Amino acid sequence: MLVHQAKRLSSPCFVITNHDSSVLPNFTVTDKDGGKGILKFDRILCDVPCSGDGTIRKNPDVWVKWNAANGNNLHGIQYRIARRGAEMLAVGGRMVYSTCSFNPLEDEAVIHRLIVETEGAMELVDVSDSLPGLKYSKGKLSWVPTSRDMVGYSSFSEVPEKWQTQIRPLMFPPSPDKAGDFHLDRCIRILPHHQDTGGFFVAVLQKTKLLPWEASAKIEKKISGDNGSGGKQKEPPRKKRRMHGFREDPFVFFEDDEPVWPEIKEFYGLDDLDPKLLLTRCKEGKKKNIYLTNSAVRDIVINNEEKIKFINTGVKSFVRCDNRSMKCSFRIAQEMAKLVKIGETSMLDFYDVLIQVNIRGDSQYITQL
Numbered sequence: 001m002l003v004h005q006a007k008r009l010s011s012p013c014f015v016i017t018n019h020d021s022s023v024l025p026n027f028t029v030t031d032k033d034g035g036k037g038i039l040k041f042d043r044i045l046c047d048v049p050c051s052g053d054g055t056i057r058k059n060p061d062v063w064v065k066w067n068a069a070n071g072n073n074l075h076g077i078q079y080r081i082a083r084r085g086a087e088m089l090a091v092g093g094r095m096v097y098s099t100c101s102f103n104p105l106e107d108e109a110v111i112h113r114l115i116v117e118t119e120g121a122m123e124l125v126d127v128s129d130s131l132p133g134l135k136y137s138k139g140k141l142s143w144v145p146t147s148r149d150m151v152g153y154s155s156f157s158e159v160p161e162k163w164q165t166q167i168r169p170l171m172f173p174p175s176p177d178k179a180g181d182f183h184l185d186r187c188i189r190i191l192p193h194h195q196d197t198g199g200f201f202v203a204v205l206q207k208t209k210l211l212p213w214e215a216s217a218k219i220e221k222k223i224s225g226d227n228g229s230g231g232k233q234k235e236p237p238r239k240k241r242r243m244h245g246f247r248e249d250p251f252v253f254f255e256d257d258e259p260v261w262p263e264i265k266e267f268y269g270l271d272d273l274d275p276k277l278l279l280t281r282c283k284e285g286k287k288k289n290i291y292l293t294n295s296a297v298r299d300i301v302i303n304n305e306e307k308i309k310f311i312n313t314g315v316k317s318f319v320r321c322d323n324r325s326m327k328c329s330f331r332i333a334q335e336m337a338k339l340v341k342i343g344e345t346s347m348l349d350f351y352d353v354l355i356q357v358n359i360r361g362d363s364q365y366i367t368q369l
Ligand SMILES: C[S@@+](CC[C@H](N)C(=O)[O-])C[C@H]1O[C@@H](n2cnc3c(N)ncnc32)[C@H](O)[C@@H]1O
Pocket: 001, 002, 019, 020, 021, 022, 047, 048, 049, 050, 077
C-alpha cells in the first residue's frame, strides 16, 4: 500500500523499509567530512497499529468485536513505537502520533507515558492555530483503565493480580493536580460527526532536548573517552550482522564504469547526471529497469542494507526496449515521462528539478511541475 502511494509521487527522495518500527535500527549516514554518523529525523509520523474503533462507520464488525482489552493489549507496542520515534528524532524535530481509535489507552495514555518517561523532553505542541476550520474535541485529561470484564480502576493498586499483566502502572492518568502539566488537552480527537469522516486521534510532539537515556549515554561516552585514552580508544570490532533473505531483490547502484550508461547518457544528453544515482534491482543478467534516486537516499541504502530491509526507492526512469530500429536500448519509463514535457523541458532540466527536491522535503519544484 505504502509503495503504491509513494510511487504516485514520482519522487527520488523516498525510501520504504519493512521493519518492526519499535526496534528500528539507527540509520548510518555519511557526514560532510566523510565520516559516519547517525541519521536523526526532523519529522516523524507514527501512524501506529490500533484497535481501529474510530472506523466504526465503515467497519461495523468493530462494534461486535470491541472489548476493553483490545486497547490495553495495543498500548505496549504503540508506546514502544512512539518511544523509538522519539529516539530517532532530532532535537527540535516534530513527531506526530496518530491512531484511528477513540480509546484513551491507545491515545492520551501513550502520550502521557511518553512525556513522563522522557522527563518532558517530548512536549505536546499547541497546533490549534494551524488548523483553521477543523472541528475536533480536545484531548482527555483523565481516563479509567478497564479490564476485559469491564471493571474500571482508579489506581494500579486496585487492579487484581490476574489483570496486572494487561493493565500496567503507567497506563493511569496523571493526578488532577498534575494533569495541567502535560497539556494533554493539546491532543486532537476528530469524531465522525464533526466532519462526517472516520474517527482519528492526532498528537503533535516536539523534542526539546536529548531524551534522559540519550543524555546519560553521551555523558558516559565522554567519561570513558577521557579515561586515559584521550578519547582515541577504539571499540573492539563488532561482528557484522548478516540479514539473510534481504538480497533476493537487491538495490544495485551504478558505478562510473556501468556498461549501459554511455548509450543512455549520449542518447538523452545527460552529461551532468551522476550515474551513481541510478540503480537496478538485479545483480546479474540484462538490466531491465533503471531507477533514479538522490544522493542522500543512495547513501542511506548503501550504508544500511545489511541491517535494514529496504523495500522500495527511486523513480523508474529507463526501461529496456531492445528493438533493432532504436538507437538506444532504453526508453524513458512512464513514471518519468509523466513529469517530462518532451520538447519543452529537456531531460537535464527534469533531472535538476528532481535532484533539488532534497530529503528534507523541499517539494516546491515538484509542485511547480
Ligand atoms: C494505521 S496503519 C498505518 C497506515 C499507513 N499510514 C498508510 O497510510 O498506509 C498501521 C500499520 O502499522 C503496521 N504495523 C503493525 N505493527 C508494526 C510494527 N511493529 N512496526 C511497523 N509497522 C507495524 C500495520 O501492518 C499497519 O499497516
